[in-house]
Amino acid sequence: MARTLQIDILGTEYHGKREKNVLYRLKRKPQAVTDYPYIVVSDKFEFLSSSYYSSSSTTDLFQVKDYRMIKANLKKSKVREQIGLEVTIADLRKQDSLQVGRWISHIKDIYKFCKCTNCQFILSSGANSAVEMVSGRSFESILRTCEIEPEHYWQELEKWIENKCKTRVFADT
Amino acid sequence: MQILNRRDRRRYLAVLCSTKSNDDIGFINLIKKRNSELFGHIANEKSSIRLVYSDKNKNIIIISCKLQNVDNVLSAIALTSSPLVVLDMSGTLKRLKRRLLESSE
Numbered sequence A: 001m002a003r004t005l006q007i008d009i010l011g012t013e014y015h016g017k018r019e020k021n022v023l024y025r026l027k028r029k030p031q032a033v034t035d036y037p038y039i040v041v042s043d044k045f046e047f048l049s050s051s052y053y054s055s056s057s058t059t060d061l062f063q064v065k066d067y068r069m070i071k072a073n074l075k076k077s078k079v080r081e082q083i084g085l086e087v088t089i090a091d092l093r094k095q096d097s098l099q100v101g102r103w104i105s106h107i108k109d110i111y112k113f114c115k116c117t118n119c120q121f122i123l124s125s126g127a128n129s130a131v132e133m134v135s136g137r138s139f140e141s142i143l144r145t146c147e148i149e150p151e152h153y154w155q156e157l158e159k160w161i162e163n164k165c166k167t168r169v170f171a172d173t
Numbered sequence B: 001m002q003i004l005n006r007r008d009r010r011r012y013l014a015v016l017c018s019t020k021s022n023d024d025i026g027f028i029n030l031i032k033k034r035n036s037e038l039f040g041h042i043a044n045e046k047s048s049i050r051l052v053y054s055d056k057n058k059n060i061i062i063i064s065c066k067l068q069n070v071d072n073v074l075s076a077i078a079l080t081s082s083p084l085v086v087l088d089m090s091g092t093l094k095r096l097k098r099r100l101l102e103s104s105e
Helices: A068-075 A091-093 A096-115 A136-145 A150-167 B025-040 B043-048 B069-079 B093-104
Strands: A010-013 A022-026 A040-043 A062-063 A083-088 A121-124 B012-017 B050-055 B058-065 B082-091
Touching: A010 A096, A010 A150, A040 B012, A040 B025, A062 B058, A062 B082, A068 A091, A068 A096, A068 B012, A068 B043, A083 A096, A083 A136, A091 A096, A096 A121, A096 B025, A121 A136, A136 B069, A136 B082, B025 B050, B025 B058, B025 B082, B043 B058, B043 B069, B050 B093, B082 B093
Parallel strands: A010 A022, A022 A040, A040 A062, A062 A083, A083 A121
Antiparallel strands: B012 B058, B012 B082, B050 B058
């Protein structure tokens, strides 16, 4: 399905079996070395801040859910560099056009913020099943609607994923 | 005398529908409604979204729209309330059908 939709790497939860071209999303960093590539995902705001120093502050990806709260707090606090800020499309499907319009405005601001703070903006489908997935071409159209150049976006995202996987030790079998 | 080609260029989109329905027009109306809400009635009319073909066994419909509005239509499809997935896109119906056949094999 992913190949049909022109998506090279999928992000999904780990269910005990490693598959090709999948980057696993974990809530916590595993204690031991894994045989699969992963990123640590969180929606807790404190992990986003550079002032939060802890052994557990290994979050790679922050899920943006409350845009207003995030926008208000991002201006105040210093954000850790190279962290990914993820926004999902799935929640938008049931919202009215007014909310979608606002979302696009938020996306523009978050993208600008990411550019300024050396963070990675990530647009995700937020799909729970195959029929909720979004094709690569549709992603590009939504990015263009948000005034984001798709080519730059894909290049930056590829680099970011490469860096995350490079710095992380996992036994490649 | 040179004759100008006044035909608009179109794109054909293969869309996977999430639910089985005999009402293909219902899906088209859903896409048109969202497109109209997001980009306006005029842009929606200019998009000229049409149902071209429907495969009820595979839950796939093929729609066409004008090339200049294809970004709007793709965004509208991704943001419809009933999940619809754009499987492929092509400039000709023949090529799109061939690619769908290849990917299903």
